[in-house]
Amino acid sequence: MTIYDPTDGSIDPRPRCKGDCCRGFSLEHPLSIVQAEWRKEQIDSSYKSFILDLSTINEMLIPLGVFQSQELFTCKHLHKNGDCGIYEARPKMCRDFPGPNPCAYRNCASHGPQPIWKKAWNWLRD
Ligand code: SF4
Ligand code: SF4
Numbered sequence: 001m002t003i004y005d006p007t008d009g010s011i012d013p014r015p016r017c018k019g020d021c022c023r024g025f026s027l028e029h030p031l032s033i034v035q036a037e038w039r040k041e042q043i044d045s046s047y048k049s050f051i052l053d054l055s056t057i058n059e060m061l062i063p064l065g066v067f068q069s070q071e072l073f074t075c076k077h078l079h080k081n082g083d084c085g086i087y088e089a090r091p092k093m094c095r096d097f098p099g100p101n102p103c104a105y106r107n108c109a110s111h112g113p114q115p116i117w118k119k120a121w122n123w124l125r126d
Helices: 031-043 055-058 090-097 116-125
Strands: 063-068 070-074
Touching: 031 055, 031 116, 055 063
Parallel strands: none
Antiparallel strands: 063 070
């Protein structure tokens, strides 16, 4: 039985993850490529970049620096409680994280905001 609850919420007594994977992440392509692709799209409206959701990704990035030869970023849409400020419109790379299977941790912030009724329901259910 999967632990993942797709409709958000949790009864897990452990604290909810604050979205650690959004606090520091790398990209599939270097920032210079992302920005170059974004400029191409601005100049030529018929140009379609190979980078999915390019516009969203380009504007959300906050560079943190280079660590162990890898560019790291955080995201301007990450709220302090771990919620994603553009949850419904987040780019595919975020929807797909951490891989083909959703994170199994009940309190994963990527499952979306957790209303109180949902927490109560989960508490009763478990
Ligand atoms: S768009 Fe949302 S899910 Fe993606 S990195 Fe930013 S806060 Fe995280
Ligand atoms: S996948 Fe979920 S539990 Fe893991 S770090 Fe990201 S938000 Fe937290």
